[in-house]
Amino acid sequence: MRFNPTLEKIRNYEAGKPIELVVREFGIDESEVVKLASNENPYGASPKALEAIRENSHRASLYPDDSMYALKEGLARRFGVEREELIIGAGSDQVLEFAARALLNPQTKVLMTKVTFAMYAIYATQQGAEVVRTSCYRHDFDELSHLVREHDPAIVHICTPNNPTGDAVDREALYSFLEGVREPLVIVDGAYMEYAVYKDPAKKIDPKELIDRFPNVLYLGTFSKAYGLGGMRVGYGIARREIIRELSKLRPPFNVTTLSLAAAVAALEDPDFVESSLRRNFQEMDRYLTFALQRGIDYIDSYTNFITYLFDNSLSSTQIADELLKRGVIIRDLASYGINGIRITVGTREQNTIFFDRFGELLDGRSTG
Amino acid sequence: MRFNPTLEKIRNYEAGKPIELVVREFGIDESEVVKLASNENPYGASPKALEAIRENSHRASLYPDDSMYALKEGLARRFGVEREELIIGAGSDQVLEFAARALLNPQTKVLMTKVTFAMYAIYATQQGAEVVRTSCYRHDFDELSHLVREHDPAIVHICTPNNPTGDAVDREALYSFLEGVREPLVIVDGAYMEYAVYKDPAKKIDPKELIDRFPNVLYLGTFSKAYGLGGMRVGYGIARREIIRELSKLRPPFNVTTLSLAAAVAALEDPDFVESSLRRNFQEMDRYLTFALQRGIDYIDSYTNFITYLFDNSLSSTQIADELLKRGVIIRDLASYGINGIRITVGTREQNTIFFDRFGELLDGRSTG
Numbered sequence: 001m002r003f004n005p006t007l008e009k010i011r012n013y014e015a016g017k018p019i020e021l022v023v024r025e026f027g028i029d030e031s032e033v034v035k036l037a038s039n040e041n042p043y044g045a046s047p048k049a050l051e052a053i054r055e056n057s058h059r060a061s062l063y064p065d066d067s068m069y070a071l072k073e074g075l076a077r078r079f080g081v082e083r084e085e086l087i088i089g090a091g092s093d094q095v096l097e098f099a100a101r102a103l104l105n106p107q108t109k110v111l112m113t114k115v116t117f118a119m120y121a122i123y124a125t126q127q128g129a130e131v132v133r134t135s136c137y138r139h140d141f142d143e144l145s146h147l148v149r150e151h152d153p154a155i156v157h158i159c160t161p162n163n164p165t166g167d168a169v170d171r172e173a174l175y176s177f178l179e180g181v182r183e184p185l186v187i188v189d190g191a192y193m194e195y196a197v198y199k200d201p202a203k204k205i206d207p208k209e210l211i212d213r214f215p216n217v218l219y220l221g222t223f224s225k226a227y228g229l230g231g232m233r234v235g236y237g238i239a240r241r242e243i244i245r246e247l248s249k250l251r252p253p254f255n256v257t258t259l260s261l262a263a264a265v266a267a268l269e270d271p272d273f274v275e276s277s278l279r280r281n282f283q284e285m286d287r288y289l290t291f292a293l294q295r296g297i298d299y300i301d302s303y304t305n306f307i308t309y310l311f312d313n314s315l316s317s318t319q320i321a322d323e324l325l326k327r328g329v330i331i332r333d334l335a336s337y338g339i340n341g342i343r344i345t346v347g348t349r350e351q352n353t354i355f356f357d358r359f360g361e362l363l364d365g366r367s368t369g
Numbered sequence: 370m371r372f373n374p375t376l377e378k379i380r381n382y383e384a385g386k387p388i389e390l391v392v393r394e395f396g397i398d399e400s401e402v403v404k405l406a407s408n409e410n411p412y413g414a415s416p417k418a419l420e421a422i423r424e425n426s427h428r429a430s431l432y433p434d435d436s437m438y439a440l441k442e443g444l445a446r447r448f449g450v451e452r453e454e455l456i457i458g459a460g461s462d463q464v465l466e467f468a469a470r471a472l473l474n475p476q477t478k479v480l481m482t483k484v485t486f487a488m489y490a491i492y493a494t495q496q497g498a499e500v501v502r503t504s505c506y507r508h509d510f511d512e513l514s515h516l517v518r519e520h521d522p523a524i525v526h527i528c529t530p531n532n533p534t535g536d537a538v539d540r541e542a543l544y545s546f547l548e549g550v551r552e553p554l555v556i557v558d559g560a561y562m563e564y565a566v567y568k569d570p571a572k573k574i575d576p577k578e579l580i581d582r583f584p585n586v587l588y589l590g591t592f593s594k595a596y597g598l599g600g601m602r603v604g605y606g607i608a609r610r611e612i613i614r615e616l617s618k619l620r621p622p623f624n625v626t627t628l629s630l631a632a633a634v635a636a637l638e639d640p641d642f643v644e645s646s647l648r649r650n651f652q653e654m655d656r657y658l659t660f661a662l663q664r665g666i667d668y669i670d671s672y673t674n675f676i677t678y679l680f681d682n683s684l685s686s687t688q689i690a691d692e693l694l695k696r697g698v699i700i701r702d703l704a705s706y707g708i709n710g711i712r713i714t715v716g717t718r719e720q721n722t723i724f725f726d727r728f729g730e731l732l733d734g735r736s737t738g
Contacts, residue, residue, distance in 0.1 A: 001554050001585055002523065003471050003615050010618040018434040035431075044430045053426045053628070060422060060632060061413045061597040065387040090459060093621055101495070102372050119621075126470070126619060154371065185370050216370055228430040231627030246372050249379040250495060252462055252488075257626055258600030259422070263429060 006128035028328045034354045036345040037330040039306045041228035046273035052266035064258040074268040080208045084241040092220040092235030098247040104129040108154040115337045120157045139169050141177040159189040161196045164343045166302030168196045168203040178214045187218045194226035196303035198278040207238040227267045232260040281305050284346050310341040327358045375497035397697045403723045405714040406699040408675045410597035415642035421635035433627040443637040449577045453610040461589040461604030467616040473498040477523040484706045489526045508538045510546040528558040530565045533712045535671030537565045537572040547583045556587045563595035565672035567647040576607040596636045601629040653715045679710040696727045
């Protein structure tokens with residue numbers, strides 16, 4: 001058996017530890033564990049979406065509608081685009097995978113910001129493509145433009161708001177950048193866009209306007225974050241139909257479950273739930289800023305449902321993450337991204353209070369220890 | 370933008386028409402439509418699985434346990450294999466995709482029987498590999514052995530029972546074949562294995578015995594058929610850990626939904642549901658044999674939950690499929706497989722009666738028309 005040589009270089013994505021694992025490993029009671037590691041919506045999903053799941057559960061034996069008629073209709077209405085400008089994935093992740101497989105091979109390169117969503121590099125590596133990164137963790141469009149000219153990448157990744165840092169680019173700055181980048185596919189990943197738009201309209205990237213102005217752009221959105229359906233795996237790509245047609249060749253049949261489709265359709269019809277999630281998110285975000293100021297911790301201003309705390313040399317993010325884990329608090333250590341910091345999902349009021357309490361104890365223990 | 374040249378040759382999988390589509394296209398009331406096209410379990414899913422879905426619906430916002438701990442435990446117990454010998458896919462389809470991407474490239478070939486599951490060739494084509502087929506729609510191990518020596522394929526596909534024909538190979542014949550085929554990965558697709566085992570123990574392929582005896586085999590199983598979870602997209606691969614390790618590099622995180630995992634775990638714990646589905650399936654299958662004999666229609670003896678009727682030149686399978694569709698009966702035309710026949714999923718007693726009635730009318734109309 002001869003496996004393809006590209007496999008040799010692949011390292012797997014490290015998922016946030018599930019609550020079940022902490023319960024098993026540390027013997028902590030499930031009700032005591034607070035998971036603020038995967039940027040899930042702490043308010044759950046829309047009651048309408050949950051009702052759709054329960055109402056359709058008897059259809060679990062039936063293959064999904066592979067044309068995804070109802071969901072495409074809903075998204076087309078929501079964004080003012082055509083059905084042929086849409087592709088649905090098992091999470092927007094899967095649309096990333098389609099794009100990587102459609103465009104990348106060992107002779108190509110992929111350009112991205114120094115610190116960004118880990119799957120971009122993983123899918124690139126799966127295809128044997130070379131990953132080129134900027135020198136700064138923020139999107140620096142000057143450097144990106146320069147690197148596009150230097151490396152002629154097949155794909156450029158823009159993640160706005162960016163994960164795991166939380167910062168977002170201005171629309172006008174993105175548009176200026178795109179004016180000068182006409183050859184590569186530029187993937188604009190808006191997984192957390194609803195949060196950014198709520199906080200600052202200048203960050204809003206409208207998919208319809210985006211693809212009308214730029215023929216080489218693929219916009220990604222998801223139901224996993226503001227829509228609260230992380231466990232259901234539904235995301236989408238929006239692009240001109242020539243691009244969608246090619247990506248669709250790599251979409252396996254029935255890639256989204258019957259209940260996921262039903263849940264996503266219902267979630268689209270409940271904007272109030274999203275609005276309320278966003279409002280509460282930024283109310284709670286304020287407490288994270290206050291805590292950071294009180295404790296003298298640096299942070300990155302966030303346009304998402306998570307916040308990145310940055311530590312100076314007196315603290316190790318890995319040690320802090322480990323200590324929190326033992327106390328039943330799961331957050332994301334950013335050491336593997338080259339950042340001495342932790343990413344914390346903004347949870348419910350109660351979850352955040354537990355985080356502040358346990359992290360505060362930890363910091364106090366250290367300062368007096 | 371330069372798409373990979375392999376995309377040029379891809380034709381997409383043609384899914385069985387969903388009921389919704391027939392309702393929309395022909396204006397037939399949903400309750401009047403009978404879908405016997407996708408080999409779903411007509412008895413639905415285990416009540417325990419449905420309960421698990423409803424009980425876990427509030428977890429729709431939470432990403433799945435990416436280690437798939439509970440499901441791997443359940444499958445390891447069920448088959449007597451190790452967790453490291455298991456990989457879980459969004460349907461066994463996705464495990465096929467991992468295998469194709471791990472082993473195939475434009476310099477490789479894939480060997481399969483003339484008529485078999487369409488996705489084998491689609492995934493091969495996505496990788497630019499050449500597809501080699503036998504000359505007969507049944508698995509002819511002599512010809513397969515000969516073609517292995519002639520073409521040195523990277524993957525050999527054995528589908529038993531075979532879809533869309535329904536026939537199954539004998540275990541001893543498969544083992545003899547495998548003795549002489551040590552270089553390629555041989556994928557033994559047992560999606561319908563539960564049905565074959567119920568009908569004839571000589572057809573039983575035990576995954577544990579299979580991988581113990583043959584280091585180059587990947588066994589596939591699914592929850593979509595006998596377990597009645599076609600809409601939830603859960604399947605699995607069983608192979609030696611060296612193979613699983615390589616395939617796992619291509620498994621995207623969270624590839625199975627939170628509710629699908631819960632449903633599959635519960636389904637494994639309800640063997641009575643599976644047993645009852647199998648018993649009723651073959652009771653109803655007898656009616657299809659009787660109908661065929663009465664009407665002088667040829668068929669392929671089936672070890673699955675579907676049956677293939679073969680027509681002589683006086684009938685066109687495509688015309689029959691179209692006429693049945695207009696009457697609200699969805700079956701699968703096999704013309705695209707080069708067979709003048711139709712594949713009918715064995716449904717419930719009531720569904721099958723409707724099929725016999727409407728197909729009978731059609732045949733009578735023709736014979737008197």
